[in-house]
Amino acid sequence: MSFDNDELRDEYPDGTVRLRNPNIELMDQDILYHLALGSGSHDLVEMFGDVKFVCMGGTPKRMEQFAYTIMAEIGHKLPCGTTLQDISQFSYRYSMYKVGPVLSISHGMGIPSVGILLHEVIKLMYHAKVRDPVFFRIGTCGGIGYEGGTVVISEEAVDGALKNALELTVLGKNIQRPAKLDKRLVRELKALSDPEDPYDTVTGKTMCTYDFYEGQGRLDGAFCDFTETDKMEYLESIHKAGVVNIEMESLAFAALTHHAGIKAAVICVTLLDRLKGDQVLAPKEVLDEWQQRPTKLVCRYIKRYLQMKGRLSLDGHGSICVKSPRRFKLVQQESETYD
Ligand SMILES: O=P(O)(O)O[C@@H]1C[C@H](O)[C@@H](CO)O1
C-alpha cells in the first residue's frame, strides 16, 4: 500500500489514524452525533477495530445493496435468519452497514453532507484504532465527453473554477485544503477493469460543484441566467482542461481524507454525457444497473486485497475461504471476523 502524502505517513508510522485536533483526546467522551455512536457509549474498538475499507455513496439504498454485494463476494455469513443492521439507523441522517472489514455508509448529497460524515468517520477510525484504512466513494456523475454507463476513476478533484483544493471559511477566514487522491490506487483500480466489461472505465479530473443545476451549467433548473452557447463554451473549456466528469462530493472527499493521511479513491458512473444534454433520461432499471458498475471495481479491489493478505482464498473446491493468522476456515460454515 502506498501513500502520496508521505509526510503524513512518516508522522504516523503505525498506520493508525491520528487526528489533527489535540482537543479530542482531552474530552471525556466524543459523541459522533450524526452516526448515533459515541466513544463513551459504545466499545468502538470492539465494534470497528477490524475495519479496513470504508465505502461511501449518496443513497442509503445503494449502500445497503453494496453491503449485501460485498458480503456475497467475500463469503461473509450472517447468523441464520438475520439481516444486516443499519448501525446509524437512529441518527436518521446516514445509514451504515458493517460486513467484516468493510463499512458501507451513505453520505447524502453535496459537500456539507459528506464533509460532516467524513469528520465523524475519520474520528471513528481514530477511536477504533483502525490501521491504514482505505476510503472509497462509489457515486454517480455527469460525463464530459462520455456516454451514460461509463465508469470514471478520479485522478484529482477540482472545483467549478478548476481549483484543486477545497475552500472552507473557518473563523471568518478562507482556508484551502488540497484535494489530492492516491495516484497508485487510481492505477490499481484501473488495472482491475476487465476488457470483457461491457462498458468503458476511464480516468481523469473530476469537477465537484456545490449545485446540480446552475453550478453544473444546466439549462433546466428553476433559474438560468446564461445561454446554451455560454454553457457549451464552459463545458468545452473544462473538457479541454482534462475534466471527464462532474459530481458533488469529490472535493471534500479528496481534501479531508488527504488531510487525515487516509488513502482514498472516487469511482463514479456517468448518468449522461453533459456535452449532449442536461436531463437524466435513462430508465430506472438502466440507472440501477449502471450504479452497480463502480461497485464491481471496488469489490474486485477488496477481494484482491484480502486474497493478497491471505484472508480470502479459494479452496480446492472453488469455495471462498477466509484465513486469519491463527485459523483457516470455510466462511460458508460460520460467521467470520478478520483479525
Ligand atoms: O453518490 P451520488 O450519486 O449521490 O453522487 C452524485 C452527486 C450528488 O450527490 C447527486 C446528484 O444527483 O449524485
Ligand SMILES: O=c1cc[nH]c(=O)[nH]1
Ligand atoms: O449530471 C450529474 C449526474 C449525477 N450527479 C451529478 O452531480 N451530476
